[in-house]
Amino acid sequence: MFGVAAAGFSRGRIDPPTLVGMSAILMWSATVGLYRNISEIFGPIGGSALIFTVSGIVALIHAGPKAFRGHSPRYLLIGGAMFVxxxxxxxxxxxxxxxxxxxVEVGLINYLWPSFTIALAIWxxxxxxxxxxxxxxxICLLGVFWAATGSAxxxxxxxxxxxxxxxxPYILAFIAAITWPLYTILTKGMAQGRSAVPLFLLATAxxxxxxxxxxxxxxxxxxSKGAMMxxxxxxxxxxxxxxxxxGVNHGNLTLMATASYFSPLLSVMLSSVLLSMVPGLNFWLGASLVTAGSLICLAATKR
Known part of the structure; x- marks a missing residue:
């Protein structure tokens, strides 16, 4: 996989659909910073409720009537419970x-999900x-622990x-890091190629x-600032x-998957901008270790 990814980057063969897919990684990496800013304005509960209400409505408008059709009850119940x-x-x-x-520390714990997904897929x-x-x-766990020390x-x-x-917060972040791999692996067959994400977002709200x-x-x-966020x-x-x-349907999935494992570093970088803070050396070391550990897991895995 690394050979294919490296070849794609070095030969400049990143086509537009792949770039579009990679842009999702950048947008998702801004999550922690936006969550924090909104919770500081509206409170953790009220802010989160507002976030998922608006996200669900926008996603529902984008998906249209198909968001309600063709979902199996098992996917809606089991997948919905894990997503929420x-x-x-x-x-x-x-x-x-x-x-x-x-x-930012607890956000980094969330990025244990790639290595946990691989472990669950193997199991x-x-x-x-x-x-x-x-x-x-x-190495992923060491990266999280390092960031949690608060010092270099x-x-x-x-x-x-x-x-x-x-x-x-650490317990909740760890629950998130475990739940997303469960959702990813267990709902693959239940979803049958369909997505009920708009409904799940509204259920969360x-x-x-x-x-x-x-x-x-x-x-x-x-x-006004909070509403805009x-x-x-x-x-x-x-x-x-x-x-x-x-990107998954039209681009290079190998490049997209490899790029997604750099999310911890991107998250720390974007969080520092959105939260107007300068991450210490411990954050960069921790994020680098989580990224490196995830890539090692990826390199050691065969479909």
Whole structure:
């Protein structure tokens, strides 16, 4: 796979559909920064509810009537439950982080999903892998732990103290990192080539609005900057899914898959811009290790 990817990059054979597909990776990498900004304005629960309401409406408008047709009950129930769990866990993990730096840390945990997806695919019999997949996963975990230390030098005590001071976001981010691979692998056959993402986004919004209504949450007050961010998030979500689907159908999937494993680095970079912060060396080291570990897993895997 790396040979094919390298050949594609070096010979300049990245065609327009592949570039369109790769643009989805860039849009998804902005998720953490946007989540955090919106949660700071509207609160973790209210902000997340607004995000998925707008995202669901925009996605539904884009998909049209076909969003409601042809879905199996198993896909809607099982796939929907996993999709909703993933989205809520990630959104609240970022929103409940005590600081912007911590939100980037928990966002990085989410990017364990590529290596976890490979591990699950191997377990489910969808792929074969060499022994190198084990050090690949361990390197990914080391990258997350390194970022969680809060300093350039890895320290187990510092990591435990940092996580122990506010464990809920880390737990939620880890749940997200596990749930997305489950959704990816288990719903492949259930979906039968169809997508109920607009319905899943609206279901996520509905649950968050229920939680908002029954819990003690701050009153939502209109904020023009926040409203623009929510609208931007909704449009980006739809564009990202559409761009990725177009790239998968018409572009070079090998290049797209390889490029997606650089999401941790892109996420840290875009989060630093959106959150007006300068990531420390620990973030770059952690993101680099997660990326390297994911690529090792990818190289050790055969379909």
């Amino acid at each position: 769990t993933y989205e809520i866990a990630l959104a609240l993990a970022v929103g409940f982080a005590q600081t912007r730096a911590q939100s 489910a019999g969808h792929a074969r892998a060499g022994i190198m997949v084990i050090p690949g996963i361990l 030098n890895f320290s187990l005590a510092a990591m435990v103290h940092n996580i122990g001071s506010n464990p809920l 509905a649950l968050l609005w229920v939680y908002y209504g029954v819990s003690d949450q701050p009153t939502l007050v209109y904020n 929510v609208l931007t998030f909704g449009v980006l979500t739809t564009l990202a899914y559409s761009a990725w689907t177009y």
